[in-house]
Amino acid sequence: xxxxxxxxxxxxxxxxxxxxxxxxxxxxxxxxxxxxxxxxxxxxxxxxxxxxxxxxxxxxxxxxxxxxxxxxxxxxxxxxxxxxxxxxxxxxxxxxxxxxxxxxxxxxxxxxxxxxxxxxx
Numbered sequence: 001x002x003x004x005x006x007x008x009x010x011x012x013x014x015x016x017x018x019x020x021x022x023x024x025x026x027x028x029x030x031x032x033x034x035x036x037x038x039x040x041x042x043x044x045x046x047x048x049x050x051x052x053x054x055x056x057x058x059x060x061x062x063x064x065x066x067x068x069x070x071x072x073x074x075x076x077x078x079x080x081x082x083x084x085x086x087x088x089x090x091x092x093x094x095x096x097x098x099x100x101x102x103x104x105x106x107x108x109x110x111x112x113x114x115x116x117x118x119x120x121x
Contacts, residue, residue, distance in 0.1 A: 031068040032096060033112055036077070038063050039091040048084040049092075052077070059112060066112050 036053055040046040040063075050063075056077050057065035069077065074094070081092050097112075105111055 029070040029072070031070055031073075033098075034067045034069055034074070035093075035095045035097055036060075036065045036067050037093045037095075038081070038085070040085060041089045042086070045084060045086060045090060049081060049090075052080045052084055055080075068112075 036057070038049050038053070040049050053060075053065050053067075056067045056069065056073065058068055059066040067077070078094065085092055
């Protein structure tokens with residue numbers, strides 16, 4: 001037995017970053033690419049900052065990370081980092097980057113890309 005959902009001919013589905021969204025769902029928020037970097041003097045705060053950044057990062061190494069963030073996620077990241085760091089001794093930088101077409105890589109660098117999904121486990 002097959003059940004089909006009747007969709008009015010005049011219905012215009014919202015788009016997910018250029019793709020048509022399923023019926024009744026809101027479009028995906030736009031994500032922008034940021035470079036997040038920190039310089040932390042205390043080992044405990046360093047581990048805490050690393051833990052926070054890894055929750056938002058899609059790539060990076062040591063104390064510099066690539067993050068694709070919505071405006072809301074950017075606000076949450078800044079608030080979490082602010083709660084971890086000692087602003088008199090530590091530094092944090094969140095730098096917006098141009099889209100992928102404006103980024104050049106050297107050597108075996110892989111261009112940054114916002115993945116279709118994130119595994120959280």
